[in-house]
Amino acid sequence: MHVPDGFLDAPTSVATGVVAAGTVALALRGARRELDERTAPLAGLTAAFVFAVQMMNFPVGAGTSGHLIGGALTAVLVGPWTAVLCMTVVLVVQAVLFADGGLTALGTNVTLMGLVAVVLGYGVFRLVVRLLPPTRGGVLAGAAVGAFLSVPAAALAFVGLFAVGGVADVSLGAVAATMGGVHLLIGLGEAAITVAVLGAVLTVRPDLVHGAAHLRRAVELAPRPVVAPASGSTR
Amino acid sequence: MGAGHGGALGAVYVPGSSVVHRLAAHVKLVGVLAFALVVVATPVGAGWAWAAYAGFLALVLGAAAVARLTPRRLVRGLAVEIPFVVFALLMPFVARGPRIEVAGLSLSESGLAAGGGLLAKATLSVLAATVLAATTEARELLRGLERLRLPAVLVQILSFMIRYADVVSGELRRMRVARESRGFRPRHLGALKVLGPAAASLFVRSYERGERVHLAMLSRGYTGRLAGDPAAAVAPAQWAVGLSLPLAAAAVLGAGMLVG
Structure with missing residues (x-):
């Protein structure tokens, strides 16, 4: 769910807008390191992928379906900075073209889904990957934990913003419990989808997965055994 | 998170040649953003808030009428609001403060006001943004x-x-x-x-x-910059037309503050 206009008061919206602008500025520099001058086309196409895959409905049981949010998955696939840019671009398009998420709340949405979800998801991923042996299973486990935690983390960040600048008099404990509980469930779905997608990419094109770079082994270059030329050669 | 987000980008724009269509994209962007700011700045608790919301609604529907948008297109734009409506409807049940009985349900007064206010603000902003998206080509929006x-x-x-x-x-x-x-x-x-x-x-x-x-x-010789035509200057008259929506909304807000 994107935060609409008028949900948070003006100071909070402005503050998150400043945070979002700073994050995007940093991400623009960081993405250049990840993708060099290919940033624009590759980040653009990855954003188009995120946009499309958010429309894909995955059944999660009991007749309900959910869709991927994709912050952690994108960070593992293309690197955290590019992922921040991709999520930001998707949110801008959704706000400007589909009125999904308010224009004045754009900074809030970028902070929650671009910054908190991606950075926390990727941070947890790196931590888990470091603790586990460098295998495909380790990468998938890291992505699962990162994706799972990124969703309730964004929800709780939202509750925090709501506590600071919410316009309704609601008991915070109740909001935190409800949002946290619901988003733990959504996080489970996010983790399952992330693992399914990432596992398949690792099978087909492991070289494309930024978060699995440590699994790639350099091709060993061994000197070809030299056959000594016969003494009676024509050369 | 039931339905996914988005849809076909091509289905967003409604071709036309109205005054709204012909405005420069960045003028419209500023206008819609300023309108949303005025809407958000309206205090929910004030007694005249609902009169102000009605005024804003008339203004944004007027803009849609000038742009010759069909009610169907506007309703389609409102569909993104659905998950949020659920949240706003929960508000009266979970908010604190004095409670009133409505049809046998115990509802919080402040929650009712807050939920209703949130819904009104979100609806108005979504309508304005829908008018923007329906009258501006995606490429023009980018240039804006x-x-x-x-x-x-x-x-x-x-x-x-x-x-x-x-x-x-x-x-x-x-x-x-x-x-x-x-x-x-x-x-x-x-x-x-x-x-x-x-x-x-x-x-x-x-x-x-x-x-x-x-x-x-x-x-094709890409060096990291995309070539584009130099942007044409925008006449003050365009700004005046584009900003008439937020200015009128601000006038409604000001009138409410004076009267209320």
């Missing part, structure tokens, strides 16, 4: 964002995303048609075994398309 000093690289990423979003979504749709014509029905979590690799191949295809696009750009 560029003129509002959005970083050039971000604008380039946005332009690639908008250009290829329908291509990538189209691949996704064809993959779904192919799956379903072979009898696949996603029913439970086991479907992830099929849907996961589908999404994965979509990523691989998108990324490889990005690499091909980059090579094609390089072979």
Whole structure:
């Protein structure tokens, strides 16, 4: 769910807008390191992928379906900075073209889904990957934990913003419990989808997965055994 | 998170030649943003708040009428609000403060006001943004964002995303048609075994398309900047027309504050 206009008061919206602008500025520099001058086309196409895959409905049981949010998955696939840019671009398009998420709340949405979800998801991923042996299973486990935690983390960040600048008099404990509980469930779905997608990419094109770079082994270059030329050669 | 976000980008714009269509994109962007700010700034608790909301609604519907948008298009734009409506409807039940009985339910007064206010504000802003999206081509919107000093690289990423979003979504749709014509029905979590690799191949295809696009750009002399025509100057009259919506809304707000 994107935060609409008028949900948070003006100071909070402005503050998150400043945070979002700073994050995007940093991400623009960081993405250049990840993708060099290919940033624009590759980040653009990855954003188009995120946009499309958010429309894909995955059944999660009991007749309900959910869709991927994709912050952690994108960070593992293309690197955290590019992922921040991709999520930001998707949110801008959704706000400007589909009125999904308010224009004045754009900074809030970028902070929650671009910054908190991606950075926390990727941070947890790196931590888990470091603790586990460098295998495909380790990468998938890291992505699962990162994706799972990124969703309730964004929800709780939202509750925090709501506590600071919410316009309704609601008991915070109740909001935190409800949002946290619901988003733990959504996080489970996010983790399952992330693992399914990432596992398949690792099978087909492991070289494309930024978060699995440590699994790639350099091709060993061994000197070809030299056959000594016969003494009676024509050369 | 039931329904997914978005839809076909091409279906957003409604071609036309009204005054609203002809305004420069960045003027419209500023106008809609300022309108949303005025709407958000209206205090929910004030007694005249609902009169102000009615005034804002009349203004934004007036703008839609000038742009010759059909009610259907506006309602379609409002569909994004649905998950949020659920949240706003919960508000009277969970908020604190004095409670009133409505049809046998114990509701919080402040929660009712807050939920209603949130719903009104969100609806008004969504309507304004829908008018913007329906009267401005995606490419024009990008140029508008560029003129509002959005970083050039971000604008380039946005332009690639908008250009290829329908291509990538189209691949996704064809993959779904192919799956379903072979009898696949996603029913439970086991479907992830099929849907996961589908999404994965979509990523691989998108990324490889990005690499091909980059090579094609390089072979056409891309140096990291996209060439564009110099932006035409915008006459003050255009600004006056574009800002009439937020200015009128601000007048409504001011009148409410004076009277109330």
